[in-house]
Amino acid sequence: MSERGKGRRAGRQGAPLSRARIVAAAVALADEKGEPGVTMRALAARLGAEAMSLYNHVAGRDDILDGMVDAVFDEIEPPKPAADWRGAMRDRAASTRAALLRHPWAVGLLDSRSTPGPATLRHHDAVLGALRAGGFSVAAAVRAFSVIDSYLYGFVLQERSLPFTGPAELDEVATGILRDLPTGDYPHLAEAITEHALRPGYDHAGEFTAGLDLILGALRPDGDAPGDAG
Structure with a gap:
């Protein structure tokens, strides 16, 4: 299995995706790379998920930024x-x-x-x-x-x-x-x-x-x- 596939499988086997989990990951990512580093693709990689699956929990990047500020x-x-x-x-x-x-x-x-x-x-x-x-x-x-x-x-x-x-x-x-x-x-x-x-x-x-x-x-x-x- 490829490393990419392993990451996705780990994500599926870990805690389920939620808006709170996505926002927390976005805050951690921004702390490391700054706000521009928070992209849907980067967040999906960190969470071990498909980028499109994030949209089941957030409306998009602006929604994530709203959540980050609120956090x-x-x-x-x-x-x-x-x-x-x-x-x-x-x-x-x-x-x-x-x-x-x-x-x-x-x-x-x-x-x-x-x-x-x-x-x-x-x-x-x-x-x-x-x-x-x-x-x-x-x-x-x-x-x-x-x-x-x-x-x-x-x-x-x-x-x-x-x-x-x-x-x-x-x-x-x-x-x-x-x-x-x-x-x-x-x-x-x-x-x-x-x-x-x-x-x-x-x-x-x-x-x-x-x-x-x-x-x-x-x-x-x-x-x-x-x-x-x-």
Whole structure:
């Protein structure tokens, strides 16, 4: 029997195909190869099935993408209505960032689906509910949600593209940049490197919380930041 035939036989003898199993395989495939690597043929090969048999459980690739996004939202701890809405937003942002670091392909997809699944709907409703319970008007809650996520997604995108992954690599990169800077030409950049990035104990990941606190500190339940003329 050919290897291809063995794979199909193994698939038939294993767990039966289902939408949940297909979506889980798609998430794992995207974690390895990125979202473009999730094709019906690649999924069928991973599941040991015929590509056409997947259509008995999903409508197509868009349906799978819907399920993948919903699976990521299902991993995020939703906020609960509480008097401390800032704490609720902070915890929820940390949980979202952790999920996006596990599934970097999802950053550009989370809010892209026109047919959101139940986990997505629950999550969005919980975020808005926590802000409303904190005293935000409907419009202010929507705007606060948007501002927080714009920062959150942007930080993760930047974090994934940085040329270092930890303090040791950061030290090497920053020291190299500083060494190559023409003396006196970029004083503020040199200052930022020596007094911030290269300070003992500096960890770029800590910048996420610091930036988030700036945003949460500026938001107000009535939707008006300090000094806003309305």
